[in-house]
Amino acid sequence: MTSFVAPTTVRDAGKIHTQSGWKVETHKYPICNSAEIEAMTSALGITPPEMIFGNNSVRVSHAASGFAIEFNAFDALDVVDKTGAQGMLKVAYSDEWQRMREKVSEEIRDVVRPFDWSYSTEWKGRVSGGELKESSDASIPYEKLRRPDPILLFDDVVLYEDELADNGIAMLSVKIRVMPERLLVLQRFFLRLDGVVVRIRDTRCFVEFATGECVREYVSRESKYEDVKKKLAMYPQDDIPSLMRDPNELVELLPIIETTREKATITMNA
Amino acid sequence: MPGLPASIDLDECIERLYKKELLAESVIEAVCNKLKEQLMHESNVVHILAPVTVVGDIHGQFFDMLEIFKIGGFCPDTNYLFLGDYVDRGLFSVETISLLVCLKLRYPSRVHLIRGNHESRGVTQSYGFYTECSRKYGNANVWHHFTDMFDYLTLSVVINDDIFCVHGGLSPSIHSIDQIKIIDRFREIPHEGPMADLVWSDPDPERDEFTLSPRGAGYTFGAQVVKKFLEVNKQSHILRAHQLCQEGYQVLYDDRLSTVWSAPNYCYRCGNMASVLEVNDAGERFFNVFEAAPENAEHRDAATAQQDKGVVVEYFL
Numbered sequence: 203m204t205s206f207v208a209p210t211t212v213r214d215a216g217k218i219h220t221q222s223g224w225k226v227e228t229h230k231y232p233i234c235n236s237a238e239i240e241a242m243t244s245a246l247g248i249t250p251p252e253m254i255f256g257n258n259s260v261r262v263s264h265a266a267s268g269f270a271i272e273f274n275a276f277d278a279l280d281v282v283d284k285t286g287a288q289g290m291l292k293v294a295y296s297d298e299w300q301r302m303r304e305k306v307s308e309e310i311r312d313v314v315r316p317f318d319w320s321y322s323t324e325w326k327g328r329v330s331g332g333e334l335k336e337s338s339d340a341s342i343p344y345e346k347l348r349r350p351d352p353i354l355l356f357d358d359v360v361l362y363e364d365e366l367a368d369n370g371i372a373m374l375s376v377k378i379r380v381m382p383e384r385l386l387v388l389q390r391f392f393l394r395l396d397g398v399v400v401r402i403r404d405t406r407c408f409v410e411f412a413t414g415e416c417v418r419e420y421v422s423r424e425s426k427y428e429d430v431k432k433k434l435a436m437y438p439q440d441d442i443p444s445l446m447r448d449p450n451e452l453v454e455l456l457p458i459i460e461t462t463r464e465k466a467t468i469t470m471n472a
Numbered sequence: 473m474p475g476l477p478a479s480i481d482l483d484e485c486i487e488r489l490y491k492k493e494l495l496a497e498s499v500i501e502a503v504c505n506k507l508k509e510q511l512m513h514e515s516n517v518v519h520i521l522a523p524v525t526v527v528g529d530i531h532g533q534f535f536d537m538l539e540i541f542k543i544g545g546f547c548p549d550t551n552y553l554f555l556g557d558y559v560d561r562g563l564f565s566v567e568t569i570s571l572l573v574c575l576k577l578r579y580p581s582r583v584h585l586i587r588g589n590h591e592s593r594g595v596t597q598s599y600g601f602y603t604e605c606s607r608k609y610g611n612a613n614v615w616h617h618f619t620d621m622f623d624y625l626t627l628s629v630v631i632n633d634d635i636f637c638v639h640g641g642l643s644p645s646i647h648s649i650d651q652i653k654i655i656d657r658f659r660e661i662p663h664e665g666p667m668a669d670l671v672w673s674d675p676d677p678e679r680d681e682f683t684l685s686p687r688g689a690g691y692t693f694g695a696q697v698v699k700k701f702l703e704v705n706k707q708s709h710i711l712r713a714h715q716l717c718q719e720g721y722q723v724l725y726d727d728r729l730s731t732v733w734s735a736p737n738y739c740y741r742c743g744n745m746a747s748v749l750e751v752n753d754a755g756e757r758f759f760n761v762f763e764a765a766p767e768n769a770e771h772r773d774a775a776t777a778q779q780d781k782g783v784v785v786e787y788f789l
Contacts, residue, residue, distance in 0.1 A: 232743025235718040252716055253742055286686070295663045296688030302664040310644055313684040314676075314692070347789055356785040360741060367672065367690055368595045377788050388788055396598065440606045443597050 216258075219355035219380055222411035224264050226380050228357040231257035242276065248284050248317045250275075251364035251372065258359050260376040262387060262409065268331030269416070269468045271407055273376045273389050275361040278325040286316030293369045294397030320393050321364060321372045326405045326420050327389060332466055340417050340465035342386075342408045351381040370394040371447065385409050392449040400430045402453050414468040423456035430455055476506050482578045489571040492534060492564070500614045503573050504621040510580060511624035516652050518584060518629045524551040525760075526637065526749040528713030528732035529588065532562025532600070535767040536736055536746065537571070543762055544748055548579040553629055555713035555732065556588020556639035556671070559618075560599035561739055566608050569618055587625035588639040588713065589671040592661040623658050627670050630707070632755045637711040642693045642701055643669030644682045649705045663689065674715055675731075677724050698725045709757070711749065720745035721759045730757065737764035 216229040234242065234256040242250050250256070256275050263270035293299075303310075361374040376389045387407040394400050401424045408417045433455045434442055445451045476482070480502055485495055495503070525544045530537050544550050558572055559565035576583045589595060596602050596619060605615035628649070629637040636649065643666040646652055655667050662668050672690055676683055679694030698710060710729040715722070716738055722731040736746035747761045 233716070233718050236722060253738070290686065290688075292688035299664045299689035310682045310684060310691070314686050316686045319686045344789060348787075350787070353785050353787070358786075365599070367685070367687060368589055368598070369687070370598070377786070379785070379788065386788075440603075440612065444603045446598070447600075 216359070217355055217357050221354060221380050221382065221385070223266055224262060224380075224385065224409060224411060226355055226378060226385065227259075227261045227263075228359050228378065229257065229259045230357075230359055231255065242279075246276070246279055246284075248279070248282065249314075250279060251321050251362040253360070253363040255360055255362060258361055260357070260359050260378055260387060260389075262378075262385065262407065264331075264414075264468050267414075267468050269466070270330050271327045271387075271418075272330075273325075273327045273359075273361065273387070275374065277328050278323040278361060278374055278391075279321065281325050282321055282323050283318035286318065288318065290316055290318070291320050291395055291398060293367070293395070320366065320395060321362065321374070322393055322401060322403070323374065323391050324403065324420075324422070325389075326418060327387075327407065332468060334416065334418050334464035334466045336462060337465045338463075340419070340463035342406055342417050342419050343410075346384060346410075347386055347408075351383070353379050353381060355380040366395060370396045370398075373449075383411055385411075390449060394427070394446060394452075396427065398427050400425050400427055400452060400456060402449055402456055404453075409468075416466045416468050418464045420460070420462045421458055422460040423453065424459050425456045476577075477502055482574055485574045486571065486578060489567060489574060490538070492567050494566065494608060495570055497609055497614055500570065501617045503570075503577060504617040507573050507577055508621050508624045510577065511621075511626065512658075514624075514626045516627045516655055516657050517649055518626050519633065520551075520553065520584060520629055520631055522632050522751040522755055523753050524553050524584075524631060524751050526553045526555065526631075526711055526732055526751065528555050528734040528747070529557035529716075530554070530562070530568055531557055531590070531735045531738065532559055532565030532568050532604070533735045533738075533764075533768070534562070534564035534567045534571075535765040536734070537568055538767075539736075539762060539765040540734060540748055543760060544750070547575050548582045551582045553584045553631070553637060554586065555637060555711070556586045556625075557590045557713060558585075558588070559601040560590045560596055562600075562735070563604075563740075565601045565604050566614065573618075573621070584629055585625055586629060586637065586639055587622060587627055587657075587661070587671060589661065591619075591622035591625055593619045593622075594660065623660065627655065627657055627667065628652055631711075631751055634707055634755055635709045635711055635751065635757075636701075636705065636707045638670050639712060640669070640671045640714045641673035641675060641712055642682075642697055642710070643673065644691060645669070647701070647704055649707075672714075675712075675724055675729055695725050698728050702728060716742065716744060718742075718744045720747035720761045721749070730759075732759075736762060737768070740768065 218227050234254045259274040261272040356379045359376045363373040372393045374391045378387045389405040391403040403422045406419045558569045645666040676692035680696040683692045732749045734746045747759045750758045
């Protein structure tokens with residue numbers, strides 16, 4: 203893994219908290235500077251998103267067993283399709299644009315090496331010091347998470363964001379909350395490519411401190427843009443633009459296309 | 473040219489806007505209509521003389537724009553060239569564009585406004601300006617007044633017959649600056665063609681020529697393109713905005729092109745610096761780099777507080 207040294211002149215706005223032997227760290231720095239972007243571009247082999255928080259991360263670790271899971275931008279971008287082999291998305295007006303273009307400047311044939319410029323990632327976090335195994339009886343106990351338990355640490359960390367040249371939004375962010383008896387991490391990839399597609403890929407990581415039970419759930423949702431718009435038809439016209447920017451409003455409107463659940467029991471001897 | 477209605481005093485409007493007060497809908501309508509008349513007579517390529525302070529993307533970060541005036545001098549003591557992207561993203565697009573419209577009307581030869589890709593009906597519906605107008609005025613009328621006026625903003629400025637200024641960059645359909653003059657600019661920004669390229673394209677320092685974007689629309693332009701454009705048009709430098717940079721500015725192609733970015737801590741979470749570029753009488757360029765204004769923190773409402781240090785605790789599932 204390539205690591206990027208955080209600039210020492212800028213303050214880390216992240217947080218640290220340890221609960222029942224589980225240490226939670228968030229790191230929040232400014233976006234990468236041009237030298238860091240250059241280093242990341244050559245390490246990744248693709249141009250990073252326009253807002254790239256390469257020094258941000260969220261890490262949950264259990265010192266006694268050595269188990270840890272970490273979320274950062276580099277890892278997530280490293281699994282983005284770098285060759286366009288999985289089928290390239292095109293902006294809604296691409297065909298029209300290509301037709302017009304051929305009239306004026308047909309001599310330009312040089313295309314930047316194709317890659318998934320929507321930065322869609324299936325990354326679920328880097329696990330070390332243990333292993334999560336796919337399991338049919340793994341599940342996140344949402345009823346426990348609905349309790350208004352005190353939140354000892356909460357943070358919301360953006361890893362990257364791109365406006366797709368005014369064609370929508372691609373964003374990867376991580377939320378974490380630590381309660382006295384458990385914690386929950388939500389890494390969310392949100393893509394809205396206007397006129398084309400909406401995607402939400404959620405990775406949740408749950409830990410129950412007393413039992414050492416750790417569950418990771420990945421849910422991928424996707425829908426055609428027009429289908430999402432149709433489902434918003436009952437809202438006032440003026441509210442629709444802001445609804446279309448809010449993944450919390452859209453998530454339930456998108457059909458699930460993939461779910462995986464894994465678990466591990468983390469103890470002293472894991 | 474008919475004047476503004478007698479009831480509208482521009483100096484008073486400017487005073488109120490410096491205090492971040494909103495103007496009445498009828499006043500917005502009047503000043504936008506008046507500005508359209510004024511801009512109709514501007515060429516697609518406006519020639520100006522230094523000294524001038526050049527400002528990049530602001531994106532509704534009103535307090536940071538006031539910071540620019542505090543650092544660089546208020547109008548009309550300092551001449552300003554704004555490179556576009558006044559609205560969207562930030563919390564105060566309405567106040568920002570209202571003030572710029574009034575300043576341009578009041579000091580037409582000392583304030584120049586170029587059109588950016590966000591000065592468009594389509595883009596402002598997606599990125600916040602439409603929503604902000606509707607919330608602050610209860611309806612979208614002022615959004616219509618502003619976006620109708622956007623159709624009249626010029627596309628480029630040349631400083632001292634020497635520095636070519638544009639929001640985005642170059643276009644493969646434009647070799648000579650004269651070709652910009654014949655664009656019919658009084659319209660919504662199209663998806664394709666030279667007008668789109670001028671507000672959208674980005675430099676690619678790794679390349680020599682124009683390159684197609686993998687998105688299926690749009691170009692990047694390389695080192696040889698810039699060199700040739702400057703030679704053909706007898707210019708020494710290209711000045712543009714459009715791209716976020718952590719340092720607040722970026723200089724490329726052996727000092728032939730500068731990017732100026734003027735929204736510090738963009739979206740209240742990027743932690744980046746910002747700059748304005750001062751061009752002095754002799755045509756020399758100096759970047760003045762600055763940080764986010766302290767007022768931002770005080771005026772941020774709960775909904776956006778989570779985007780910065782004051783994170784709002786949330787029982788997310």
